[in-house]
Structures are given as structure tokens and as C-alpha cells.
Amino acid sequence: MIRYIIKRLLWMIPIILGVTVIVFLLMTFCPGDPAQIILGSTATQADLEAMRVELGLNQSRLVRLATYMNDVFLHFDLGSSWITKVDIASTIADRMPRTLILAVVTLLIAYGLGIPLGIVAATHQNKWQDHISMILALIGVAIPNFWLALLLIIVFSVNLGWLPAMGVGTGIAGLKYYILPGLSNCAGALANCARQTRSSMLDVIRADYITTARSKGVPERSVIYKHGLKNALIPIITQMGTTFGRLLGGAMIIETIFSLPGMGEFIIDAVNNRDYPVVQGGTIVLAIAFSIAMLIIDLLYAAVDPRIKAQYSAAGKKRKKVKANG
């Protein structure tokens, strides 16, 4: 198992390198002159040239890429923003936790509600509980998150005054600032989770081993949650991984509405300003976070399904055996 984890971690190296090269090249092919953006339309030609030299834009793409890779991967230096001069690593260190907390809160709400909703729908297939659950899921998919955000703000902040409508806080008390953004952001994920859970559970509860468990007199609750849900979890966990990845980079609208300075807003602003180092640094960190999230998802597979765990272990043993036999 440990061997598998190490192997996956090592695989992250070419992935991150690949992401870096692709993002670097994409940004350099984007139309728009960073020097002109920094200096504005009133800059003289000489100022523009001097700025391009200062930013290294007068060098070839290959040289710039090599310099950047050297700085990032050999010296662990993401550089500083061309526009604001702030250190990118420390800015990401400030912003990334907010995005991560928002993503985790969103996932907790979405899967905390979505899985029970899906189970109810599956175990009451074609009954009113199923219909209600699926209508809620449909509404969840259809509602735009910016609209839901404003509705929640009006109810919980303006009218009831229970939760803050915007801003960031620190410590445990600061978590309340993530509740409304999380609720607004989770509608789509909750709906997808409910539908996925229903579909997986319907497959599982028709399986022979579920019938066997019932015939052995296992209580229905145990049949559903212990035998059924555990086996239905694999596709749900897969979906959770991709949802988490999407939440890491795609919460720009929610971050804007709730004045929550996270990674989405940071990278989008940088793209608009052609602030290459910020876009590249931000993307590298997101790629690392996403790769780690995917590794955790794979490990969760092993935790819920002994067959997958056995496969990981067997692969390691097989290699050892082959090596021993020469």
C-alpha cells in the first residue's frame, strides 16, 4: 500500500511538469502585452521596451520556460506578481486555505445531504419519497449558484441576521463566513450526488448478496447501510473527487459575491491582467492540490472496498515475487 502511495506521489512530478509547460505556453500565446497593461496606454515606446526587458519578455519562450522551471522546481520560488509585486507563494498561502475550506464545507453539505437523499430515493423507488428527492435534485441542478447565493443572503443575513453576508474571519468563529458560500455552492453537487447515490444504490440492492442478507434475517437498516451503501460508494467517491477538483478552481462567482478572497478570483484576475507568474504559480498549486485529492480518493476506494485494497497489495507482492525469482 505504501509502495502504491509513493508511486502515485512520484507520478505527480511529470503531471506537475506537464501542467507547468502547458500553462506557460498557453499564456505566452495569449494576445495582450503585459508591459502595456502594467504601464497603461500613456506609456512611451521606450518605457514599454524597458518594461519588457525587465519582465524578460524580450527572451525566447524556451529561455523563459527554462528560467521559470529552474526557479520553481530547483529553487521553490514562484516569484512575485508583475502587477502588484506581492510574493506569489505567500499570497497563495493566504488564499488557498479559504478556497480549501470553502470546497470542504461545500462537499460536506453536498454529500452530507445528497447521500441520504439518494438512499431514500433508491429504497423508496417510484414512491413519493423518490419523487420528492429527485425533484429536489432537479431543482438543485437547475438553480444558478449566484441567484441562490443572493436568496440565502436575503433570508439568513438580511432578514434573520443569523449569518454574515460577506467577508472572512479567523479561527473557529471564522467558519460561519463559509456557511452561506458553501450552501450556495453546493446545490449542483448535492443534486448530482443524490442522483448518483440513487442510481448506485438501485444497482446494489438488486444484487444477490443483498437478497441473501435479507433471507438470513439481517435487519433492513443493516442491509441498506452496511451491505448496500458500502458497495455503492465507489462511483460516489469518484464523483466526489471530480467535484472537489472543480470547486478548487471554479468558485470565482461565489468568491466575488461573498467578498471571499480565494484562488478563483486570484487566478481569473491574473489571467485578465496577463500576470503570467501568478497564473502559472496558482495553476501549479491547484494541480498539486488536485493530484493529492485524487490520491486520497484512490485510497478511499481501498478503505471502502477490500477487493481494491487486495489489488494494491497483490501488485506489490507480485513484483517482489518476480524480483525474487530473477
Add this chain to the structure above:
Amino acid sequence: MRSKKIWAAILTAVMSVSVLAGCGGSGESSSQTSEPAAVEETEMIGADVEATTELTDNTINVGYGTAIDSLTPFRSATARNAPYLDILYERLAVRDSNNEYQPYAAKSWETTDNGYTYDLEIWDNISDSQGNAITAADIVWFIQEAKNRGLITNFSKVESVEQTGDYTLQIKFSDNRVGVFETLMEDTFVVSQAAFEASADEFATSCVSTSPYVCTEFVPSASLTFERRDDYWQDIANMPECVRPIQKTVNYQIITEASQMGIALETGTIDVAIDIAASTGAQFVDQTDAYTVNLQDGAQGWQVFFSGAENSILAENEALRQAICYAIDADGLVQGLCSGYGTPMWDVCAPRLIGFLDKWKDEDYYTYDVEKAQQLIEESGYNGETLTLLSSSSATASTLGQLIQNYLDAVGIKVELNAVDMALYTATRLDGTQYDMVLGTVGGTYLSDVWSLRFDPAAYEAGDATSRNDQELADLLYSTWTNEGYTDENIDEVHTYIKDSAYGYGLVNPQVFTIWRNDLGMVKAVTGGINNYVMPSACQFTRE
């Protein structure tokens, strides 16, 4: 089948109700569409109340809609207008509400050769919050550094800057262009060279300044907190009123989403909202019991400029350019773009610019006239070619572009709207071969600055800002560059030439909404700075 229909009906009803609930808002907002165009500027509260020197222990919470990513004093021209900047750093001089320069860190200045050379004296007791004493050497360093970085054009006009004493310096300019020295004083922040060089990130996240306030907390793109210094170097009575530190604490909340700004005001999260969008600000206009709405004319306005590049059919076709101006209903733009809270324009420059002549407001400035537009189109020989309108993809620019597209379509002129992101817009807007018309929002201090940025054929590689080369206009323009040439007569000639040739057309000048809660007990709202914003730190109010 039947149950599916029932469910579908229920779903439709639920969605309709929820959409209506979400869109309803307050009743006040819906009435704004019938507001007359060109709502007048509102008089500032307490304009006749005397300036105070009495400091309070008050805290004021301010909402502002533009993200603050860095505190660095070296910033580009586009990032120099934010209201918090005037308490983050001191400038050599600051503009008051009458558009007049008041000495701030500078004590006095004079020119002995009609604007080529200025001798400037700063106060001899300036110190920053770390105790660093500021001398003329720090000012010289800042001006040289700003010149080297090329972030603001005015610094490039400095030929030399020398320290002539501990607290005196001399600045020489390459020409004696009107207003260059004044705007340079406005853009020169007083910073200790030693403190700046000791900073790891050029003050981007934490700065040391000579201002009466210290920035105690800065969360980029979220908030900025200022506390008044106890060891401030200047006597309050010597300070311009708009920068006096009357409040003890000033909290800026960055709220980029317009409706959230309104909600923050309603819930009391903020006391004052500066530069709130008209669509949201309009909701508060009738709620006079709880809020005071102040409207001021914007400092920039929106303009359309016509390409002067040879490949554009507009370059040599004056009649078609004029037809386009007549075909656009400026009052309609005021309604469509800013919910009625704006004014038409009378020049490509906004009235706040120094030199603007009030008599232009009584002239005919392409008053909406479809018949005249069609007559001019016939004269122009326009054959249905599609014109390209370049704009940035910001919400305001895109809306304005669509409105213009519709007005021109109504008189038979086909327009393709090319709304691009800000980076691409910046890269192409000075190249007239890339468009036939370009939307802009241009501001500055003096009329001659802005006109020169747009119409000086020597300013850019291919000509003026739309690749045109009109030497006659250039000569008129150059006559306004000097202090003695900046006369009403010369200014009027340039205005008339640009208007008659229709090289550019001022479209609409949205008003700036500043709203505060009445429970603040505002006694005097003080304005100033580049955009003449309300200065929350300098206002007088009764709430403790």
C-alpha cells in the same frame, strides 16, 4: 403520464414563484426606469459648516467596490484614484472639492522660469510611523524611482530632480506643459527610502508611511483597516480639510458585487458606500429617512473614438462620423446605462477636468436627430459596410456597446461589437487598424492632457490614439500646452475642432453614488482627491 404532467406543473409554479421572489427586491428600485435623464448633482451635506480640527474616537466602516491587491506606492495611472490612497500615503499636494491643489507634505513651491523649473519646499518635521525623518532626499528618490519605472507619464517629463537643501528640491521639466507639475505633486507619495528598501515586497502587503493613519490590517481583496497615529507630525490646522484625520478608525470593506454593497449598507455592516453601482444605488434614493444619497458627476465619462487608420471607412468620412453621433441618443444611454443617473456629455472630456468651459453646455452637441443622421449617411456614400466597435468586456462597456449597436442599426449602420478582455483591449485600442470605433473612458486632470492622449499625432508610433495624423489639430492642441497658452480661447478652438470633425464623441457621464446611513448623523461630508470622492476619515458626524 398524468402524474408527470402534475409534477411538471408544480415545478413550473415553484420556479416561477422563486424567480419572482428573487427578482422583486424593494419596491423603490422599480420606479427608477421612469426617472428623468440627467439627474442633477446633489449638494454636499454641511457645505457651509466650518472645517474642524477636533479629533474624535469614532470608527467608520466604508464599502468600496474595487479590489485592493497591493499597498505599493508605485502604481500605474489606472490604480491611483481609490479613496483610501489619500490616507494610506501622503501626497505633496492634494486636490480639494473645488479642484484646487492644496499643499500637503509640500510647504510651498514656485517657478522662476514660467513652468520649466520648480523649487519646492517640504515641511521640516515630517516623519513616518516608524520614526524615520523625511528629507528632500526621500522625495527626490521617489520621483526618480517613479520616472525609472515609467508607471505614470508625468514623471517621464521630469528632466532632472535635485536636492537643494535638507528640505528643498528643484524639479526641471523637459517642457512647461500646463498642469504637469501639479499632477506630479498629486502622484508623488511621501515615503522613506530607507523603509521602502527594507521592505521585502515593496510595501505590497505592509507599508510604512507618513500619513496620519497606520494601516493595521490588510487582507488583499477583502479589507483594509486604518488607525490614527498618536505621533503624527503635522498640526491638524495646517492640513487640507479633505485629509484631516477626524475619525480614529477607518475600516474599508471591499465589496465588488453591487447588490452585496446594498445589503451591507442595509444591515449596517458598512456606514458609507462609495461609488456604488447605479442599479443598486437607485434603490436608496427614495429611502430618505434611513439613507442619504449623494450624486456627483463622474470624472471620466464614456466616449467613442473613430479610427483614423487608412483601412477604416470612417477615417476620411466626416459625414459618416457625424451621422453616427447624431444617431446615438445620449439621454437614452443615460437611462440604459446608469438607470437615469448620469448626464450627456458636451465634449469628449468630462466637466470636472480643469479648463472645461461651461458655455459648451449650451451648445448643440450632436443632439439626437435620426433624420439628420440619415441625411448625413446619404451624403457619406455609406453602402452597408459593417463597422467594428471595439470595447472591453466589462459589464458597463458591453452594455454601452450593445446600446450603440442598436441605435446605429436603427439608422441602417451595421455594427459588429468586438468586446474583448481588458488585456486584449489594452493591446489593440491604440491601433486604429483593428477597429472602426473604440469605446473608452478617459480621465485626467487638465483638458489638454486628455486631448493630447487621444489626438496628439506624435504620441504613438502610428499617429494619435486611433492612428490618425491631423497636423492642424495638433497645432491647435500644442497651443494649449503651456501655462500662457491654456486660455479659454485656445481651449475653445480645440474643442470646436474635435467636435466639428467628429474624431471622438462624448457619450455619457455616469454619476457617482455615495450613500451613507442617516444613523451616522452626518454633519459635514467632506470630498476631495482625484475623483472628488467623499473622504470618510475627514467627515464630521455625531454617532460615536
